[in-house]
Amino acid sequence: xxxxxxxxxxxxxxxxxxxxxxxxxxxxxxxxxxxxxxxxxxxxxxxxxxxxxxxxxxxxxxxxxxxxxxxxxxxxxxxxxxxxxxxxxxxxxxxxxxxxxxxxxxxxxxxxxxxxxxxxxxxxxxxxxxxxxxxxxxxxxxxxxxxxxxxxxxxxxxxxxxxxxxxxxx
Numbered sequence: 001x002x003x004x005x006x007x008x009x010x011x012x013x014x015x016x017x018x019x020x021x022x023x024x025x026x027x028x029x030x031x032x033x034x035x036x037x038x039x040x041x042x043x044x045x046x047x048x049x050x051x052x053x054x055x056x057x058x059x060x061x062x063x064x065x066x067x068x069x070x071x072x073x074x075x076x077x078x079x080x081x082x083x084x085x086x087x088x089x090x091x092x093x094x095x096x097x098x099x100x101x102x103x104x105x106x107x108x109x110x111x112x113x114x115x116x117x118x119x120x121x122x123x124x125x126x127x128x129x130x131x132x133x134x135x136x137x138x139x140x141x142x143x144x145x146x147x148x149x150x151x152x153x154x155x156x157x158x159x160x161x162x163x164x165x166x167x168x169x170x
Contacts (some may be wrong), residue, residue, distance in 0.1 A: 033132060035129075035130060035131050035132045036083075036130045036131070037082070037083040037085075037130050037131040038131070041057070044056075044057050044082075047082070048081070048082065049155070051155050052081050052082070052155050052156065055133075055134060055153045055155050055156050056080075056081065056082045056128075056131075056133035056134055056135075056156050057082075057133065057134070058134075059116075059118075059125065059134040060134075061136075061153060062100075062153045062154060062155050063099075064098065064099025064100060065099040066099075066154070067100065067101060067153070067154020067155065067157075068154065069101045069154040069157055069159055070099065070100065070101055070154060072090070072093075072101070072159055073090075074090065074159075074161045074162070075090050075091070075161065075162040076090050076159055076160050076161040076162045077089060077090070077107075077159070077160045077162075078090070078093070078101070078103075078152075078157045078158070078159055079157065079158045079159075079160060080128040080130065080131060080133055080135070080156065080157070080158070081133075081155065081156050081157055081158050082128060082131045082133035082156070083128060083130045083131035083133070084158065085110060085128055085129065085130040085131070086107055086110060086160075087106055087107060087110045087111060087128065087135070087152075087157070088103040088105075088106055088107060088110070088150070088152070088157075089103075089107060090162075092104050092105050092106075094142075094143055096142070096149055096151065098149075098151055100136065100151045100152060100153060100154065101151075101152050101154050101157065102142070102149050102150060102151050102152070103149075103150040103152065104142045104143050104144075104145070104146045104147075104148055104149065104150070105146050105148065105150070106126075106150060109129055110128070110129055111126050111127065111128060111129055111135065111150075112126070112127050112128075112129050113125065113126055113127075113138060114127060116137065123137045123139075124137060124138050124139075125137055126138050126150060126152070133156060134153075134156065135150075135152050135153060135156045135157070136150065136151045136152035136153050136156065137150075137151050138150045138151070139151060
């Protein structure tokens with residue numbers, strides 16, 4: 001007989017198994033890479049919030065529509081929350097309707113890509129080029145001119161507004 005307790009226990013075990021497989025898949029793909037910014041696991045845990053650590057270091061995904069950066073419309077630069085590398089210009093940000101900050105292209109040499117076959121599907125994960133932190137995924141359903149949608153976890157990003165230009169009175 002299937003009880004509510006048995007069902008919930010099965011879901012918990014299944015979720016933990018999928019999380020372990022996802023972590024193994026994404027970290028194995030980066031195991032032979034070296035990055036400019038490196039820290040021990042303990043150091044990363046001290047530097048990042050628990051949610052940032054789960055996303056950046058364990059390839060987790062934040063809940064959709066929860067990021068404050070989703071509705072950020074000011075001019076500026078979105079950077080990596082793990083190492084402060086500049087990643088995306090606000091000029092390439094668009095509303096994808098997916099619940100995560102989306103961009104049609106990164107800044108030059110800011111990110112990489114790796115195959116991610118977690119959850120029984122093939123996707124392309126996007127790590128920071130400087131620290132290897134998991135930022136999100138890239139899909140081929142974005143707007144022109146690239147046709148790409150870099151769907152990023154807001155907790156993996158920071159935002160630096162562009163400097164306001166003021167005129168000196170004559």
